[in-house]
Amino acid sequence: MGNLKTTEKKSKAQSMGMHTEVLTGRTQQKFFNPDEAENFYYFGTYDVDFNKRTDLDVLNMSAPEANKEIDNLMSQGYGTIVIKNPQGKHSLGVGILNKLNLIFEGSLGYFGMGSCDGPIVRINGRVGWSCAENLMAGKVVIEKNAGSCFGAAIRGGDLICKGSVGARTGIDMKGGTIIIGGDAGAFTGFMMQRGRIIILGDVGINLGDSMYDGTIFVGGEIGSYGSDAVDSELTSSDQDWLRRKLKVAEIGENFDLSKMKKIVAGKKLWNYDNLEPTEKKGAI
């Protein structure tokens, strides 16, 4: 009861220690055995079969209705789903955290295939802004062109556009690979922190602006370099990797990889706070 006087003055949140609790450097200990039974899927996901195929016509469905129906079909074990008449609807196919083979017969609107983790997707048309935003794993192939912010903030997986893409492709990406068969717009790789972008065509101004890490490969002309984006030497290991990735993407079969330019971060933006003022000036 000795602390009663002091606790009275505190708010409920303060007396619970929420204002003094150290939130940094906390360790959560979870023990697991690396020799547990082999399991390749997240806990609670559906066991689907790629050979079990069905069609879904979304002409008269809203995006949430269509997404729920995809989830329902996966729960029935369908591993290959063909979506008919997507008609440029926004936010189709979002939040799929499952192994799945998904085919769209048509084009998608904004935020298609956002926040997915695992599926293989083929879109036989165009896509709007922010396609496959926050992709964690899997493969998304777009047969035609894509809008701006293509693959914004992706963390993993392969995102392929066989045509051209708009501005800010791969903005803030933290992993994964973006492959573009055509041209890319301005600020491609803006603030990217990790991952790789391959552009077989030309790219607009400010390529890799403020990039912290990651790699950009360009086959065509570069409009201009962004802040802290610098050239690097293309190694034989890079060429081997590029050859394999383009095979995965089904593009650029006869592309001369030795002519590719490799752009990386100059790392002048690292540890920004402690840089000398003169160095800051150079980095901005």
Next chain:
Amino acid sequence: MPKKKTKKIKSKSKPKKEKKLKLGTFKETAREKLIGQHIGYRYDVNLLPDYKKITPFLKKYIEAMGWDDLNWLEDVHMGYEEDRPAVFCRNANGWVTIPKSIKLPNNQQDRDMIARELLVKFQMSPKHPLVDLKKAYLKF
């Protein structure tokens, strides 16, 4: 003149010194020398995987998912947390330390493959932290 006694005032709580690696006491990179401070991580985040080193478990995982290559695992590397080898789990937003029983090879490519295998096993385990969160908060 008698000497005046001066009382030493003990400070009740000393501010804790921040543990910093002093430049010059370890092998710095050129960048560290330039900016005068220690840079956190100790591995090349852009290192491309060597597919000759792939483990049988990872091969099975790729097959099961229907992918052509390591996919998202290309970005997974063996790092270090509190001087222990560890792999970063992006789903739990924390480092998963490698069990002491596992002997690590003297090669980053081999170490990365071990890190990838362990990370898949950890993420797919029913003991992963997200399993509890999913049970508590899943809406649909």
